[in-house]
Amino acid sequence: MNTTPMPRFGLVLIGDELLNGRKQDAHLAAMITRFDERGLELSWVRTIADDGELITQTLTQTFAGPDVVFSFGGIGATPDDLTRQCAAAALGVVTVLHREAEAEIRSRLGSRLNPLHLRMGEFPVGSRIIPNPINGIPGFAIHRHHFVPGFPRMAWPMVEWVLDHDYADYQAPNRTVSQTLVLTDTSEGPLIPLMELLLTEYPDLRLACLPHADGRREVELSLKGDPEHVVAGMRRLRVLLRELTG
Template identity: 40%
Template structure:
């Protein structure tokens, strides 16, 4: 069964352009490979009110959600407290997380690093294979570090453990020349109506590079694209294979 996921990326550095986000691309691809879909991705800064409001909304959406960033020990790491506020629960020290931090840092775990073990009441640990400092799970939300080298293996582990793989989505596509995107609107609408579960899409380009025209689905996408290609030819256009996707010849 295909499951729709959410993603929240936390950090002023992302919004200010000081760091480039990679979570959307990587996690979206990981979900697609597992037969699921990333339905929503939100970026929010290190401010308590917007972060709390975002988590309240994603909680109410009722979909599993990855939250990346803001679970460290410094004053600008506000995801733990925002999650506690969004769920209406106190922050408490989780015994297992405390033990992991004390084993790693010894006496230096307190007074500051131990904050990373302060989670909303009822949260459970999410193992971090990179350095052993866990994230946490609260209902259907998975709170992970912002560092890709930590977060991405944790996402893979969550998917393998909690979400049986579905049928991966397939994409077939070509590059179309000689027709305008507006001329493809009606054929695309017809394909969506006649091929349930298939999504037709077009991605225009500049500089004479044509239009990427394709279909996505878990069955029937190749037949749907053939229907679109017939409409392209009828309108005087032509098409070429798109490397890595679509029919093998034009």
């Protein structure tokens, strides 16, 4: 396993249809599952419109940071597919027809090829291709950013390929576990000192408190982290709860 610090992973979801209700996003739930299977987790997600200025602004910000980013959508050949050009603008480079992408597209389309198809192989200078197992039209990666289509059938196996090809050293299934206690007849207020104490004793654990908002006096307390620490933290949590209730 890689000894360098675990990077943060984020998603950029691009498309007017996600914001005007024409389509419901399916990527986030699918990515949570795929990351969890590999002992990885997402830190953030942004959903933005097909707005060139906004896409460029967003990518300028994310390129400036250390996070690993997966961007979904906007890499086709139609006028509203702006992601390739915006990624180039954010990096201050131009797009060029990528030699490997061109070969993939020509091989897949054969006699049906036209110049518009080759637009989908124009990537920012310095890009690497991401294989597309469905239709052979590749995505692209540059620095720690990875750009895939918005179509789930294509995008999801492409993300899996990137995770297993570029970030395999960070993967550790069962690296972390999560356990949850459901507490009845209480609210989160009386539990705050208890939670603060627990985190001082187990600072490497992630604690989540989820009160119910449907009128029930019920709170879920979850701990996530190293399996042994979660077990010990849960044991300590139960002791603290017994002390609280007398």
